[in-house]
Amino acid sequence: MIPYGRQKIDDDDIQAVVDVLRSNWLTTGPKVQEFEKAVADYVGAKHAVAVSSGTAALHCAMHGIGIGPGDEVIVPSMTFSATANAVVYVGGKPIFADVEPDTLLIDTEMVEEKITSRTKAIIAVDYAGQPCDYDRLREIAEKYKLYLVSDSCHALGAKFEGKNVGTLADLTTLSFHPVKHITTGEGGMVVSNDGQMMAKIRQFRNHGIATDSVQRDVIGTWYYEVVDVGYNYRITDIQCALGLSQIIKLPRFLLRRRQIADRYRGAFSSSGIIEPLVLKTQVEHAWHLFVVRIGFDRLSLSRADLFQQLRGDGIGVNVHYIPVHLHPFYRENFSTHAGMCPISEKAYEEILSIPIHPSLTDQEVDYVIDRLKFYTTE
Ligand SMILES: *Cc1c(COP(=O)(O)O)cnc(C)c1O
Secondary structure (H helix, E strand, O other): OOEOOOOOHHHHHHHHHHHHHHHHHHHOOOOHHHHHHHHHHOOOEEEEEEEOHHHHHHHHHHHHHOOOOOOOEEOOOOOOHHHHHHHHOOOOOEEOEEOOOOOOOEEEEHHHOOOOEEEEEEEOOOOHOOOOHHHHOOOOOOOHHEEEEEEEOOOOEEEEEEEEEEOOEEEEEEEOOOOOOOOOOEEEEEEEEOOHHHHHHHHHEOOOOOOOOOHHHHHHHOOOOOOOOOOOOOOOOHHHHHHHHOOOHHHHHHHHHHEEEEEEEHEEEEEEEEEEEOOOEEEOOOOOEEEEEEOOHHHHOOHHHHHHHHHHHHEEEEOOOOOOOHHHHHHHOOOOOOOOHHHHHHHHHHHHEEEOOOOOOOOOOHHHHHHHHHHHOO
């Protein structure tokens, strides 16, 4: 099966992990800070806090900006459920905004319509790896005094108007799950220029304790204080060693993703049935996903049929995403329902994510193109 996404691990990645296993620090050691610095330097942000997952990073972000009961946070419906779940973790209410039909990025006009006196923040999601309209989102956030958080779990390495993802919002979250651009197995990070907020997030990662074990070791004391609520969201040195070895390859990984995307876009440009999402002119896309919309209304097969046929051919297609407001948890607890975000709901019926990852060969890409065209000829 050709998966829609997967990690690329070489011998040097394995060696980096083995070296840590032979060292004194398996967790909360030097590799964590080194990895934080490497990512912060790459994106051009002042601060980074590495955590155990992208979901933990989102939870940290919600805590960092102080979301609590009664607060509303605007999120796009076309995202992974973790984006909205993080709002719920801190007692907030996710308010679902619809997306633009051609890019499936949050519709900024819709965002402004959803703002109330209880709105505290917007979480923008750089869906598939394409940055949202941060000019407009910043304007809205400033006008209504809201925090702007970027869920850039799809978009490490992307740019908006020449500026790196990681510098476009108050806080940015990243994921290092194996299908993302670089991996630590499980892992995530918050990046920001706001030192005070990041100090709070650093504590939140470690039980709300004011000092970390390295600091206590240096001073030679057993004393510590819990000064805030916190969790164990730490990431290990084993994972960060892998992350450090991977980030060196990020430019190569991104280049390969862009080559694959170009090949797909070229192949589908004349198809009236297979429509890749629109690539905006002012961005550098990071191509976490390659999403096509398919004109099933003009075909005799359904999305479920096509999904099964392609899987039968060894092509691991997927669907990103079921609009979050349609999930039972949100229907039952937040009274969401079908019809609330019609553009996301319509897109959901038509989208398919086809394989894109750095170790995919041109032959495999051509095979995917060939099979997809075969099933979608009128
Ligand atoms: C992957 C992802 C997450 C969660 O990241 P994990 O590391 O899997 O917890 C959150 N939001 C989006 C948009 C993602 O794609």
